[in-house]
Amino acid sequence: MALPKVGSIGEYIRDQRTQAKISLRQLAATAGVSNPYLSQIERGLRKPSAEILNQIAKGLHISAQALYVQAGLIEEREPDSDVLTAIRADKFITVRQRQVLIDIYESFRKENHAGAPDEDAQTSQNAHPRPEPHGRDEESLPEELLTALEPFAIRHSPNGNGDATQETKEG
Amino acid sequence: MALPKVGSIGEYIRDQRTQAKISLRQLAATAGVSNPYLSQIERGLRKPSAEILNQIAKGLHISAQALYVQAGLIEEREPDSDVLTAIRADKFITVRQRQVLIDIYESFRKENHAGAPDEDAQTSQNAHPRPEPHGRDEESLPEELLTALEPFAIRHSPNGNGDATQETKEG
DNA sequence: CCGCGGTGCTTGCTATTGCAAACGCGTTGG
DNA sequence: CCAACGCGTTTGCAATAGCAAGCACCGCGG
Numbered sequence: 001m002a003l004p005k006v007g008s009i010g011e012y013i014r015d016q017r018t019q020a021k022i023s024l025r026q027l028a029a030t031a032g033v034s035n036p037y038l039s040q041i042e043r044g045l046r047k048p049s050a051e052i053l054n055q056i057a058k059g060l061h062i063s064a065q066a067l068y069v070q071a072g073l074i075e076e077r078e079p080d081s082d083v084l085t086a087i088r089a090d091k092f093i094t095v096r097q098r099q100v101l102i103d104i105y106e107s108f109r110k111e112n113h114a115g116a117p118d119e120d121a122q123t124s125q126n127a128h129p130r131p132e133p134h135g136r137d138e139e140s141l142p143e144e145l146l147t148a149l150e151p152f153a154i155r156h157s158p159n160g161n162g163d164a165t166q167e168t169k170e171g
Numbered sequence: 172m173a174l175p176k177v178g179s180i181g182e183y184i185r186d187q188r189t190q191a192k193i194s195l196r197q198l199a200a201t202a203g204v205s206n207p208y209l210s211q212i213e214r215g216l217r218k219p220s221a222e223i224l225n226q227i228a229k230g231l232h233i234s235a236q237a238l239y240v241q242a243g244l245i246e247e248r249e250p251d252s253d254v255l256t257a258i259r260a261d262k263f264i265t266v267r268q269r270q271v272l273i274d275i276y277e278s279f280r281k282e283n284h285a286g287a288p289d290e291d292a293q294t295s296q297n298a299h300p301r302p303e304p305h306g307r308d309e310e311s312l313p314e315e316l317l318t319a320l321e322p323f324a325i326r327h328s329p330n331g332n333g334d335a336t337q338e339t340k341e342g
Numbered sequence: 343c344c345g346c347g348g349t350g351c352t353t354g355c356t357a358t359t360g361c362a363a364a365c366g367c368g369t370t371g372g
Numbered sequence: 373c374c375a376a377c378g379c380g381t382t383t384g385c386a387a388t389a390g391c392a393a394g395c396a397c398c399g400c401g402g
Contacts, residue, residue: 024380034361039381046359049389050221050244064245065236073221074235083272086257088234095191095231097279101254102232104275108268195350205391210351217389220359 009053009071014042016060031059180224180242185213187231202230 017027024042028035032055040046041056048056053071057064068074087101188198199209203226204219211217212227219227224242228235239245258264258272 023378025378036362036381036383037360040360043381047220047222049218049359050224050239050242051218052360053221054244064239068221068235068239068245071221073225074239082257083254083261086254089237090254091237092283093276093279094283095187095233097283099232101272101276101279105264105272108264108272111268194348196348207351207353207392208390211390214351220389223390 009048009067010042010044012067012070013038013056013060016062017042020060027056027059031055180219180238181213181215183238183241184209184227184231187233188213191231198227198230202226 017024020027024038025035028038031038031052033041033052037046037048037052038056041048041052048071050068050073053067053073054064057067065074083105084102087098087105090098093101188195191198195209195213196206199206202209202223204212204223208217208219208223209227212219212223219242221239221244224238224244225235228238236245254276255273258269258276261269264272
């Protein structure tokens with residue numbers, strides 16, 4: 001378990017470097033790392049830190065993300081949805097808030113998907129797969145949120161509060 | 172110049188952790204790192220590798236990119252914090268669901284902004300006037316909303332991380 | 343009172359990163 | 373022919389990442 005994908009990133013780097021027609025020493029110089037170290041990285045003998053990786057990416061003029069993904073350091077951006085991506089990337093909300101948003105969104109998706117596996121979701125704009133029990137659509141106050149979410153939370157977790165081991169008991 | 176931006180990432184991690192209301196040890200466990208090391212990371216005494224960073228990101232349920240950016244390991248080139256835009260563009264949810272998500276997200280932002288002068292939020296263009304719910308900033312959410320969402324906020328997919336913590340906290 | 347469990351922090355210690363120096367190997371050319 | 377210069381690689385070593393063990397502090401229950 002020492003070097004699972006480390007090899008792949010090494011190959012990737014070497015591949016990019018050779019494609020760029022630059023020597024190992026050259027890249028090492030521009031990347032600000034030593035030649036021998038770069039050599040070892042390329043052959044998967046060393047596991048470069050993110051810093052070094054970033055430097056190498058710069059030296060190769062490629063996006064650091066690509067390298068991180070190759071290194072297995074970043075979950076390959078699954079095109080789940082732009083919404084999830086945006087939520088995960090958002091840094092104006094807290095972890096807890098993020099988790100709530102993700103849960104809600106995924107539940108929405110799940111609800112809609114139940115019985116309507118068809119990908120053509122355009123109809124969802126004006127055709128609800130599940131008719132809302134409450135047709136109230138006045139202002140979207142937090143209170144309304146509660147009302148809207150109540151039936152929903154019940155469906156999602158009928159057990160209510162099964163065992164929240166990690167949940168700090170507040171109150 | 173041993174720890175230039177390292178401090179910032181430490182602060183960021185600690186901030187996210189405390190906001191998530193989880194202890195240092197807890198995060199260390201879920202992230203798969205030792206408690207003391209996480210402590211040192213948070214205080215900027217150590218410079219975590221990308222691997223560790225990735226683990227911590229997972230433990231915090233935030234995108235690894237966010238952490239890398241904070242660590243200065245990625246030249247931020249896609250802020251992509253347009254959650255609202257993404258929600259509006261999403262075509263897999265109904266109008267009502269969309270509205271709920273937007274309301275919740277804005278509510279979150281509002282809560283966090285209570286006292287934060289940083290106002291780069293490009294507020295929604297057609298967002299209807301939302302009445303100020305409450306100015307309580309003690310929690311991420313109003314208590315009521317949290318309560319309603321509680322069965323929900325619990326992480327739903329033990330899948331993914333597959334990190335089984337033997338936290339048999341038997342009361 | 344003291345133990346028990348929780349928090350975060352300090353202390354050695356090992357494993358690994360990352361580098362400087364030096365190597366073998368092929369090409370040029372005096 | 374062999375010095376000179378390029379390439380990638382090998383070898384030892386300093387620095388440190390990361391951990392196990394243990395510390396100090398605090399709230400709770402016997």
